[in-house]
Amino acid sequence: MVYEATTSAPVNIACIKYWGKRDTKLILPTNSSLSVTLDQDHLRSTTTSRVDASFEEGDKLWLNGKEDVIKDGGRLWVCIKEMRAWRKELEEKDSSLPPLSSWPLRIASYNNFPTAAGLASSASGLACLVASLSKLYELPQTPSQLSLIARQGSGSACRSLFGGFVAWREGSDPSGNDSLAEEVAPRDHWPEMHALICVVSDAKKGTSSTSGMQRTVETSSLLKNRLEVVPERMEAISQAIKSKDFEQFAKITMIDSNSFHAVCLDTSPPIFYLNDVSRAIIALVEELNRASGKNIAAYTFDAGPNAVIYALEENMPVIIGAVKKYFPTTEEFEDPFKTQTNDLPEGFDVR
Ligand code: ADP
Ligand code: DP6
Numbered sequence: 001m002v003y004e005a006t007t008s009a010p011v012n013i014a015c016i017k018y019w020g021k022r023d024t025k026l027i028l029p030t031n032s033s034l035s036v037t038l039d040q041d042h043l044r045s046t047t048t049s050r051v052d053a054s055f056e057e058g059d060k061l062w063l064n065g066k067e068d069v070i071k072d073g074g075r076l077w078v079c080i081k082e083m084r085a086w087r088k089e090l091e092e093k094d095s096s097l098p099p100l101s102s103w104p105l106r107i108a109s110y111n112n113f114p115t116a117a118g119l120a121s122s123a124s125g126l127a128c129l130v131a132s133l134s135k136l137y138e139l140p141q142t143p144s145q146l147s148l149i150a151r152q153g154s155g156s157a158c159r160s161l162f163g164g165f166v167a168w169r170e171g172s173d174p175s176g177n178d179s180l181a182e183e184v185a186p187r188d189h190w191p192e193m194h195a196l197i198c199v200v201s202d203a204k205k206g207t208s209s210t211s212g213m214q215r216t217v218e219t220s221s222l223l224k225n226r227l228e229v230v231p232e233r234m235e236a237i238s239q240a241i242k243s244k245d246f247e248q249f250a251k252i253t254m255i256d257s258n259s260f261h262a263v264c265l266d267t268s269p270p271i272f273y274l275n276d277v278s279r280a281i282i283a284l285v286e287e288l289n290r291a292s293g294k295n296i297a298a299y300t301f302d303a304g305p306n307a308v309i310y311a312l313e314e315n316m317p318v319i320i321g322a323v324k325k326y327f328p329t330t331e332e333f334e335d336p337f338k339t340q341t342n343d344l345p346e347g348f349d350v351r
């Protein structure tokens with residue numbers, strides 16, 4: 001009999017960025033971070049895990065149809081090992097359970113968006129792997145407990161085990177057992193909040209997040225300043241989310257994105273994740289906000305040139321209209337708001 005489980009996990013996009021590890025093996029961060037998990041029906045990973053006593057020995061994983069080798073001691077290996085250990089505990093307590101923990105695994109995962117392009121595929125991908133194994137092994141662990149394992153696959157993945165607004169607490173225990181994700185507010189706390197994903201490039205990035213942040217930790221003196229200011233930002237943005245204060249949410253999100261990219265530039269050799277189109281999007285949003293007399297949109301960029309613009313539903317048509325006007329695309333893009341407007345705020349002027 002084959003046992004199999006399929007799950008999906010969405011991407012999360014950080015407003016307060018994780019960038020730097022204090023422990024590279026356990027993936028313990030140099031700072032806490034906070035993100036918004038996108039709705040399941042957009043950017044997501046889907047993973048099927050299977051076990052069968054008759055499979056040839058050794059676990060195997062395919063990513064987007066291509067085999068990804070599970071290196072001994074590597075991140076995928078660690079996640080699988082930890083999940084299997086939890087299953088083994090269950091089997092030891094209840095001998096009527098089938099011995100799934102001793103059978104080889106076959107895992108197939110697909111992303112419905114560009115992989116390794118700065119759109120957080122490692123976040124949805126590793127969260128999904130852990131979720132699918134948890135379902136296959138029928139584990140009782142909570143999402144926060146599962147986040148401890150996903151974190152060891154890719155730091156940002158720990159936050160994708162929750163929907164809505166999520167914090168990853170850096171923790172202080174050397175074991176890493178308090179470095180976990182928890183919900184700040186559920187999705188339905190602020191249903192008016194939306195994210196517009198602007199794909200500037202779907203190419204694989206030149207510097208992976210893992211190697212980029214390691215270089216920053218080793219060479220950037222500006223990182224020290226960033227680590228001093230982040231705790232206040234975490235506190236302030238959590239408050240802004242709780243009180244649904246978009247103005248404040250936007251201000252902190254944009255400042256932290258810029259602070260993260262400044263630290264990348266302060267790295268030696270420097271890391272350039274933003275390109276001219278990214279910077280033009282920053283200018284467009286800044287001008288929209290200025291001309292509106294308040295922040296109606298918040299840009300943020302992960303480790304790549306692609307922009308995510310957070311905005312409240314009522315302001316999305318104006319923002320989409322502006323993006324369509326200044327960045328026309330040949331491909332039709334999915335617009336749930338069916339934006340027709342070309343109305344920009346009075347006095348709007350970008351050059
Ligand atoms: P991104 O900006 O897309 O998160 P990263 O450099 O952080 O880029 O991570 C990309 C890596 O994450 C991939 O090369 C792959 O090893 C891993 N990954 C991405 N998606 C999945 C998935 N669905 N399942 C397993 N691993 C994945
Ligand atoms: C810029 O989680 O991809 O997206 O832990 O080495 O796998 P590893 O790195 P990863 O880094 C994400 C960096 C970021 C910011 C964030 O998501 O918080």
Ligand code: CO
Binds near residue numbers: 154156
């Ligand atoms: Co990543």
